[in-house]
Amino acid sequence: MEIDWAKWVCPILLPISFIWDQIQYWSIIIGYYARFWGKSHEERVKSVQDQVIRWRTEGNGRKMCTARPSWMSVSQQVLGYKDKMYKVRIDLRNVLEIDTKKMVVHVEPMCTIGFLNRLLVQNGVTLPIVPELDFLTIGGLVMGGGIESTSHIHGLFQHICLEYELVTANGEVTIANLKENADLYHSVPFSYGTLGFLTRVTLKLTPYIPYLKLTYRPTYTVEDATEVLDREANRKSGNDSVEGIMFTENTAVIMTGEFVTEDKVEKDKINRMGLWYKPWFYRYVKTFLDKGETVEYVPTLHFHQRHNKPAFWLTHYWLLRS
Numbered sequence: 001m002e003i004d005w006a007k008w009v010c011p012i013l014l015p016i017s018f019i020w021d022q023i024q025y026w027s028i029i030i031g032y033y034a035r036f037w038g039k040s041h042e043e044r045v046k047s048v049q050d051q052v053i054r055w056r057t058e059g060n061g062r063k064m065c066t067a068r069p070s071w072m073s074v075s076q077q078v079l080g081y082k083d084k085m086y087k088v089r090i091d092l093r094n095v096l097e098i099d100t101k102k103m104v105v106h107v108e109p110m111c112t113i114g115f116l117n118r119l120l121v122q123n124g125v126t127l128p129i130v131p132e133l134d135f136l137t138i139g140g141l142v143m144g145g146g147i148e149s150t151s152h153i154h155g156l157f158q159h160i161c162l163e164y165e166l167v168t169a170n171g172e173v174t175i176a177n178l179k180e181n182a183d184l185y186h187s188v189p190f191s192y193g194t195l196g197f198l199t200r201v202t203l204k205l206t207p208y209i210p211y212l213k214l215t216y217r218p219t220y221t222v223e224d225a226t227e228v229l230d231r232e233a234n235r236k237s238g239n240d241s242v243e244g245i246m247f248t249e250n251t252a253v254i255m256t257g258e259f260v261t262e263d264k265v266e267k268d269k270i271n272r273m274g275l276w277y278k279p280w281f282y283r284y285v286k287t288f289l290d291k292g293e294t295v296e297y298v299p300t301l302h303f304h305q306r307h308n309k310p311a312f313w314l315t316h317y318w319l320l321r322s
């Protein structure tokens, strides 16, 4: 039987997902401001250690994995491999400390990038790399990889990670940074949980600049798209963000961005693209194939979240199957 998603999404799934998001968001915010109450980070890590130690006697030769169910992962794969494994609950989703003097944030791995970033922005800072989908977890971004349109300057998500705390298979807590266990520090990214359970990450911060001056440049051949992308990302300085979307074999829009303070913004060119009634980002971008080169000023937080609603172009296919 085919399910008519469009009929279910508006009245049922959207309100449920809105309430789910609100619960998660407020638990992160309250969790941060009330972090000195309730269980400490060390107690939560101890619970991971206890489970790993129990696995040594109860595991019956099974391998361990995180207990996070497949439906919570961004991947559309059904992670069936977890069914046969010994599941370890990683109930660590708090932001531990935002240190605006040292410009670092200490965060637990199950915190999502969207909630972390909103809390950081409230404190006048952000990450040099903010991966586009709000629901990616810090643990997933470290263990499975993360990237963003600022990566031509800052590298991959792992390159803004200064330190990891892990519970290894013998139940010990291990710290890995450039000086201590440097080999482990370099091996953690893309290790998919094979080296231990991540329990804390220290990430670099950067000041939050409120707007991005965004230039949309349409191109009409593959050669032109490649040339513009290469020029803007590699040969030109001054671009804080570079991103391109190919719409057909020959048509693309290459977007470059420069963070700017409020006084540099041309008010009549502001686009608050994150508002609920605004068109899906990639569809809006496509209109510049006809409009030609255009400049807009986008609030930076709206820019960070631009691919959320359409999940790039997947939402369209999931809902409308066209």
Ligand SMILES: Cc1cc2nc3c(=O)[nH]c(=O)nc-3n(C[C@H](O)[C@H](O)[C@H](O)COP(=O)(O)OP(=O)(O)OC[C@H]3O[C@@H](n4cnc5c(N)ncnc54)[C@H](O)[C@@H]3O)c2cc1C
Pocket: 065, 066, 068, 072, 073, 074, 075, 076, 090, 109, 110, 131, 132, 133, 135, 136, 137, 138, 139, 140, 141, 143, 144, 145, 146, 147, 148, 192, 193, 194, 196, 197, 198, 199, 314
């Ligand atoms: C449709 C789609 C869109 C994407 N878009 C982007 C994007 O815009 N930007 C971007 O940077 N990346 C993107 N990615 C890649 C994405 O960042 C990675 O797939 C990431 O690993 C998913 O994170 P997750 O939070 O869903 O984690 P999961 O899928 O739950 O975990 C990923 C891996 O990390 C391991 N892991 C997670 N937490 C821990 C922990 N605490 N301890 C030990 N191991 C752990 C898991 O076991 C698993 O092997 C996208 C992927 C997909 C499928």
